[in-house]
Amino acid sequence: MAAATNNDKIVNQADVLPLGLHWNRTGPRRDNATTAWVGQVATPWTPEAATHADANGDGVVNQADVLPIGLNFGRTHSAPNAMTDSEDGSSKLLKTTAATIRTNITGSTNPGQDFDVEILVDQITNLFGVSLELLYSPTTLVDPQTSEAGSFMGNDVIFFSNTDKSAGKLSIGVTRKAPQSGVNGTGMVARIKMRVSSQAVRGQVITLLLQNVLANDPAGQPIQLSVTGQTNVVVSVASRQHESLPEAFALHANVPNPLQASANPSTTIKYDLAAATEVRIEIFDILGRHVRTLVNQRQAAGRYAVSWDGRDENDLLVSNGVFIYQLRTEKFMQSRKMTMLR
Numbered sequence: 001m002a003a004a005t006n007n008d009k010i011v012n013q014a015d016v017l018p019l020g021l022h023w024n025r026t027g028p029r030r031d032n033a034t035t036a037w038v039g040q041v042a043t044p045w046t047p048e049a050a051t052h053a054d055a056n057g058d059g060v061v062n063q064a065d066v067l068p069i070g071l072n073f074g075r076t077h078s079a080p081n082a083m084t085d086s087e088d089g090s091s092k093l094l095k096t097t098a099a100t101i102r103t104n105i106t107g108s109t110n111p112g113q114d115f116d117v118e119i120l121v122d123q124i125t126n127l128f129g130v131s132l133e134l135l136y137s138p139t140t141l142v143d144p145q146t147s148e149a150g151s152f153m154g155n156d157v158i159f160f161s162n163t164d165k166s167a168g169k170l171s172i173g174v175t176r177k178a179p180q181s182g183v184n185g186t187g188m189v190a191r192i193k194m195r196v197s198s199q200a201v202r203g204q205v206i207t208l209l210l211q212n213v214l215a216n217d218p219a220g221q222p223i224q225l226s227v228t229g230q231t232n233v234v235v236s237v238a239s240r241q242h243e244s245l246p247e248a249f250a251l252h253a254n255v256p257n258p259l260q261a262s263a264n265p266s267t268t269i270k271y272d273l274a275a276a277t278e279v280r281i282e283i284f285d286i287l288g289r290h291v292r293t294l295v296n297q298r299q300a301a302g303r304y305a306v307s308w309d310g311r312d313e314n315d316l317l318v319s320n321g322v323f324i325y326q327l328r329t330e331k332f333m334q335s336r337k338m339t340m341l342r
């Protein structure tokens, strides 16, 4: 089946991964090869999995095989797989690792301006390729512009992206190419430029969520990657002339307080930065134990707001009681209390 290179019956960003694994491999051409979405007879390659990586059937795995993925994106079929999914017929087991994937925001979140969504992996070992979906909402507030592979994957990569604006979904696949080795440590796998609607109003929240994350090593073995929560991007102060910059740093009382532990609690914390600085806003419980980091980045001078949904780093709703929220910058620190009620 043209373009479902990982033979899982749907054409999506994950189909870029086998291209990297079998890059430049050659094998039997398919008779009457086509990029159209019809069942095709293929002579198995060695290894068999490479047969599917040659999406256009011309007998070599290369950049041209990205094209059928784009052409047939999102298509599914129900035909039984002609071959087993793994090269030796054994099932692939996910090894438990500490590796995580998350988003980080840089740039301006002012109305009408662009910010970058950096997709970062932490503590990964032997990463070769990764594919994922980034959900963004509401679609009226933000519009993806461009996307590219991150420097962590190296200079010689296969990169694929597809934007479904009506669903608010960006699909991305990026992989190194055989016979390259995997990469280790922490770094950026992809970067997406997004534009805040000029109609957006300060304090409105754009939600970003990673899902369907797949990663593999150079042998094609899956790597477990845990997704670290969702990211809330708050539309920030536009630097309009009539909105003067704050003269002092400040952490304001959260609204509402107390929080009601309903299904979807939410409170907004406003703060002022008199100068550009590293900013960390953290929630602690009454015993001083870390609950959640809300902001951890460099920000320009201005007035800001950040929301907290009453959840900890594991996305679990906190118990009732008193919580401390703390603003820490290079030259200023302030803490306040809030209450969660059940």
Ligand SMILES: [Ca+2]
Pocket: 053, 054, 055, 056, 057, 058, 059, 060, 061, 062, 064, 065
């Ligand atoms: Ca090909």
